[in-house]
Amino acid sequence: MIRKFNIKYIVLFCSCLNGITLVQAAETLPSWNKGVSRDTIIQFVEKVSNQENEQFVPEAQRIAVFDNDGTLWSEQPIYFQLAFTFDRIKKLAPDHPEWQTEQPYKSVLEGDIKTALSTDKASLLKLLMVAHAGNTTTEFSNIVKQWLATAKHPKTGKHYTDMVYQPMLELLNYLRANGFKTYIVSGGGIEFMRPWSEAVYGIPPEQVIGSSVKTKFEVKDGKPVIVRLPEMNFINDKAGKPLAINQHTGRRPIAAFGNSDGDLQMLQWSTAGEGARLGALVHHTDEKREWAYDRQSHIGGLDKALDAAKKNNWLVIDMKRDWNTIYPANNE
Amino acid sequence: MIRKFNIKYIVLFCSCLNGITLVQAAETLPSWNKGVSRDTIIQFVEKVSNQENEQFVPEAQRIAVFDNDGTLWSEQPIYFQLAFTFDRIKKLAPDHPEWQTEQPYKSVLEGDIKTALSTDKASLLKLLMVAHAGNTTTEFSNIVKQWLATAKHPKTGKHYTDMVYQPMLELLNYLRANGFKTYIVSGGGIEFMRPWSEAVYGIPPEQVIGSSVKTKFEVKDGKPVIVRLPEMNFINDKAGKPLAINQHTGRRPIAAFGNSDGDLQMLQWSTAGEGARLGALVHHTDEKREWAYDRQSHIGGLDKALDAAKKNNWLVIDMKRDWNTIYPANNE
Numbered sequence: 214m215i216r217k218f219n220i221k222y223i224v225l226f227c228s229c230l231n232g233i234t235l236v237q238a239a240e241t242l243p244s245w246n247k248g249v250s251r252d253t254i255i256q257f258v259e260k261v262s263n264q265e266n267e268q269f270v271p272e273a274q275r276i277a278v279f280d281n282d283g284t285l286w287s288e289q290p291i292y293f294q295l296a297f298t299f300d301r302i303k304k305l306a307p308d309h310p311e312w313q314t315e316q317p318y319k320s321v322l323e324g325d326i327k328t329a330l331s332t333d334k335a336s337l338l339k340l341l342m343v344a345h346a347g348n349t350t351t352e353f354s355n356i357v358k359q360w361l362a363t364a365k366h367p368k369t370g371k372h373y374t375d376m377v378y379q380p381m382l383e384l385l386n387y388l389r390a391n392g393f394k395t396y397i398v399s400g401g402g403i404e405f406m407r408p409w410s411e412a413v414y415g416i417p418p419e420q421v422i423g424s425s426v427k428t429k430f431e432v433k434d435g436k437p438v439i440v441r442l443p444e445m446n447f448i449n450d451k452a453g454k455p456l457a458i459n460q461h462t463g464r465r466p467i468a469a470f471g472n473s474d475g476d477l478q479m480l481q482w483s484t485a486g487e488g489a490r491l492g493a494l495v496h497h498t499d500e501k502r503e504w505a506y507d508r509q510s511h512i513g514g515l516d517k518a519l520d521a522a523k524k525n526n527w528l529v530i531d532m533k534r535d536w537n538t539i540y541p542a543n544n545e
Numbered sequence: 546m547i548r549k550f551n552i553k554y555i556v557l558f559c560s561c562l563n564g565i566t567l568v569q570a571a572e573t574l575p576s577w578n579k580g581v582s583r584d585t586i587i588q589f590v591e592k593v594s595n596q597e598n599e600q601f602v603p604e605a606q607r608i609a610v611f612d613n614d615g616t617l618w619s620e621q622p623i624y625f626q627l628a629f630t631f632d633r634i635k636k637l638a639p640d641h642p643e644w645q646t647e648q649p650y651k652s653v654l655e656g657d658i659k660t661a662l663s664t665d666k667a668s669l670l671k672l673l674m675v676a677h678a679g680n681t682t683t684e685f686s687n688i689v690k691q692w693l694a695t696a697k698h699p700k701t702g703k704h705y706t707d708m709v710y711q712p713m714l715e716l717l718n719y720l721r722a723n724g725f726k727t728y729i730v731s732g733g734g735i736e737f738m739r740p741w742s743e744a745v746y747g748i749p750p751e752q753v754i755g756s757s758v759k760t761k762f763e764v765k766d767g768k769p770v771i772v773r774l775p776e777m778n779f780i781n782d783k784a785g786k787p788l789a790i791n792q793h794t795g796r797r798p799i800a801a802f803g804n805s806d807g808d809l810q811m812l813q814w815s816t817a818g819e820g821a822r823l824g825a826l827v828h829h830t831d832e833k834r835e836w837a838y839d840r841q842s843h844i845g846g847l848d849k850a851l852d853a854a855k856k857n858n859w860l861v862i863d864m865k866r867d868w869n870t871i872y873p874a875n876n877e
Binding site: 350403407428429439453459460461464478485 | 736749753757760771784785787788791792793796814
């Protein structure tokens, strides 16, 4: 009889402790609705950061990687860096009268994005390079900052940096509060993201990994500068992502968050390591508050990775079901 | 009279405070002799880490970069990674009977390093690739660790990782204790250094920047791996160093330590930023305790950078004069 009481007492005590944990967690991730997604994340974080747990992971190895477009901020109707590209072309147009008749510049200047995007890959790449190169790293950083300070999204009218996901901001903070080092691993430009990643996401420039153009060291008027060249250096997408993570960090992440087939290999590689692992996909299911798209989408297509999620037991975050807020409330 | 006393008192008080600082510093850098080099380093560190000082630098921007070969460990009579390369060729030789007659393998197998190194660049690069590629990143890391555990330096008989400079280990610790983030920026292989940089230097893999081979993501027997390919990806030397620092960190260091012309551009770029900066070169002047070489040396040649040091007011650390110890005492 005494033994029975003891067990009951232990069970009560445990569920009580569990209750406390859940309350704390609710405060930590307030924009996440109760359910599988929030529970999975919390259970994973508690497991790896609790020294008593057999799945404990030392702090230095608690690396979490995040795709950016569609995972940390929106990516519709076109990737935000593409909007930057087109605005940049418009800004540079006065110095290039030939663009008035030359494709894909002509379409960009006429605001016909669809036609611009349908030109051949080589021409489109050339246009991208024109918009992203020919200046020093410092100059380019200032150009990006100026653009973000003024440009507005065509549908929401918000600044682009106000279209980051509030639940993901909370997740980044929650992970860091539990000893994680958070990285961006994006197909977007490494020097397009670095000027604002710290202010917006709390992620410092050295933890931003992205696509890049080739660069050149020069001493200009006695001053050493790094010049951005109109040539791709590395495309940080698909199978490129694990390679870039390895090149930048020399570590295998224990948690990886993505939203498209471009993140498939990053999730495969991160979750295949030993010990506790978390792979997760943000599924865009909310056509009212954000956008709804997956398998057929040209932007952020999620097809193979969605199948792989089932097979590999990755978490699929249902935006509509799991998030009670999409964007931060304190923006315009 | 009272005023005079006051001034005297203030002067006494200041020199007293100064005295305390120097005593603390002496404890911090015990293998550095008193003199200009130690004073310059201490004054720089105190200046940038003291919030009251007008040259204060926020912690996140306190980035210090270090070349490895000849700056953190010895590099004579050949770069240690070259010794690894030759040992690796010998180990792989049984599977390559053709190497018995083919150069530069033949010379390597005969222990004739001089002839091996005098063959054409393309053959030498091919040999390097054979020694460094064809395995996964995990396999290569284990190969490096095994080699370091057994290989001994031909002259000193020490393990290579025991030929790191004690004064530089103290400097790394001193900088980190004052909020600096320390990076290796070496012409050596990024994946050759990462397996041991944390244990030996206290520098984690994500703060190691180096030369690299191309890599490939593969799913092998259902397991995702990163395979090292026999093709150079990036040579982290000379003008490549500032580019790689920018690519990896997105920041401009405020302190840079090197020892050869390969570090010239890294020092130029680091010290050209605004605010307090420290550029420093380790000058190999100690033929008894280490080696003495500079302008004419094939390994670690220091010529243009030595001239630039004068012009740019970089610190030239005189190994013989400035260091009372070369290697850590607690090794064999």
